Amino acid sequence: DIQMTQSPSTLPASLGERVTINCRASRGISNNLNWYQQKPDGTIKRLIYYTSNLQSGVPSRFSGSGSGTDYSLTISSLEPEDLAMYYCQQYASSPYTFGAGTKLELK
Amino acid sequence: QIQLVQSGPELKKPGESVKISCKASGYTFTNYGMYWVKQAPGQGLQYMGWINTETGKPTYADDFKGRFVFFLETSASTAYLQINNLKNEDMATYFCARRRPGSPFDYWGQGVMVTVSS
Numbered sequence: 001d002i003q004m005t006q007s008p009s010t011l012p013a014s015l016g017e018r019v020t021i022n023c024r025a026s027r028g029i030s031n032n033l034n035w036y037q038q039k040p041d042g043t044i045k046r047l048i049y050y051t052s053n054l055q056s057g058v059p060s061r062f063s064g065s066g067s068g069t070d071y072s073l074t075i076s077s078l079e080p081e082d083l084a085m086y087y088c089q090q091y092a093s094s095p096y097t098f099g100a101g102t103k104l105e106l107k
Numbered sequence: 108q109i110q111l112v113q114s115g116p117e118l119k120k121p122g123e124s125v126k127i128s129c130k131a132s133g134y135t136f137t138n139y140g141m142y143w144v145k146q147a148p149g150q151g152l153q154y155m156g157w158i159n160t161e162t163g164k165p166t167y168a169d170d171f172k173g174r175f176v177f178f179l180e181t182s183a184s185t186a187y188l189q190i191n192n193l194k195n196e197d198m199a200t201y202f203c204a205r206r207r208p209g210s211p212f213d214y215w216g217q218g219v220m221v222t223v224s225s
Contacts, residue, residue, distance in 0.1 A: 034212055036152075042200060044152075044215045055213070087152055091211045095168045096142075098152040 002026050002090050006099025012107040017078050021102045023088035025069045032092035035064055035073045038085040038101075047086075048073060078104075109133035111203055111216035118222045119193050127188045127219045129203035136184035137161045139205035142212065143177065143188050147199045157206070158186060190221070198223040 003026040013019045023033065035048040046055050048064035051071060061076040075082055083106060088099040114128040129141065143155040156167040158177040165177035176189040190197055203216040 032211075036212075042146075042218050044202060044204075044218075046213050046215075049211060049213070089152070089154075089212065091206070094166070095154045095156075096212075097154060098144075101151045 001095055002029060002093055002097055004088055004090055004097050004099040006088055006102055008102060009100065010103045010105065012105055013078050014107045015078050015080060017107075019075045019078055019104065021073045021086050021088075021104075023066075023071045023073075023099045025071075025090055025092075028068050029090045029092035031067060032090055033064075033066065033071050034089045034091065035062075036087045036089065037082075038087065040084070075104075109214050111205065111214055113201075113203060113216040113219045116220045116222070118224065120225055121193055121195060121223055123193050124189060124191045125193060125221055127190075127201055127221070129186045129188075129216050131184045131186070131205065134205075136181060139207045139210070141177075141179075141186040142204045142206055144202040144204060145171075145199045146202065146218070147196075150199075152202075155188075155201075160186070193221075193223045195223050197221060 005024045007022050031051040033051050036044050037047050038044050047058050047062050051066050052064045063074050086102045110132045112130045117125045119125050137160045140157045142157040145153045145155050155171045158165045163179050174191045178187050200218040200220045202218045204212045205214050206212050
């Protein structure tokens with residue numbers, strides 16, 4: 001199974017700040033990576049697919065990048081509604097494993 | 108619009124069974140596989156497996172072989188997750204999500220909380 005190591009587990013940040021969340025796969029996943037946002041009410045929304053493609057309706061302050069084993073999600077300027085949990089998921093090889101999550105909170 | 112609407116919360120005793128539904132609308136049900144994901148309280152997301160909505164063939168991740176059953180009611184565009192012989196560690200929220208090549212996990216259900224308590 002491919003292990004996804006996500007960091008940091010908690011990210012204190014200020015509004016307007018640029019933030020980056022990272023995911024490292026235990027082997028190459030050929031850009032087959034999604035990023036999700038989970039709000040406190042539990043709903044899950046896909047933000048980015050195939051490493052860097054922005055889901056329709058998602059603000060352009062979200063972006064994704066990476067290749068091989070290393071991937072990242074960046075929020076260019078943090079807004080209050082971005083405070084949530086974030087997960088990466090690889091879908092290169094079943095089981096389609098998730099990172100452990102990053103809690104984005106106010107500093 | 109595309110929706111995956113799941114059934115309501117469940118309260119069960121250890122040893123009982125529970126059946127969770129995921130009703131799809133706004134797209135052709137058989138064009139996308141249906142996937143299941145577990146989230147234990149305060150924990151992350153765990154991949155459970157999927158069911159091929161064209162053939163009805165389920166595939167389970169290793170941790171979910173045995174007591175977990177995926178099945179379909181295709182005429183109703185609905186996928187089901189049944190958990191038999193419930194254990195305390197099954198207490199979690201269960202999500203469904205759809206996927207096909209080129210459109211992986213783009214829509215998710217709202218999740219169903221299953222509480223297991225004697």
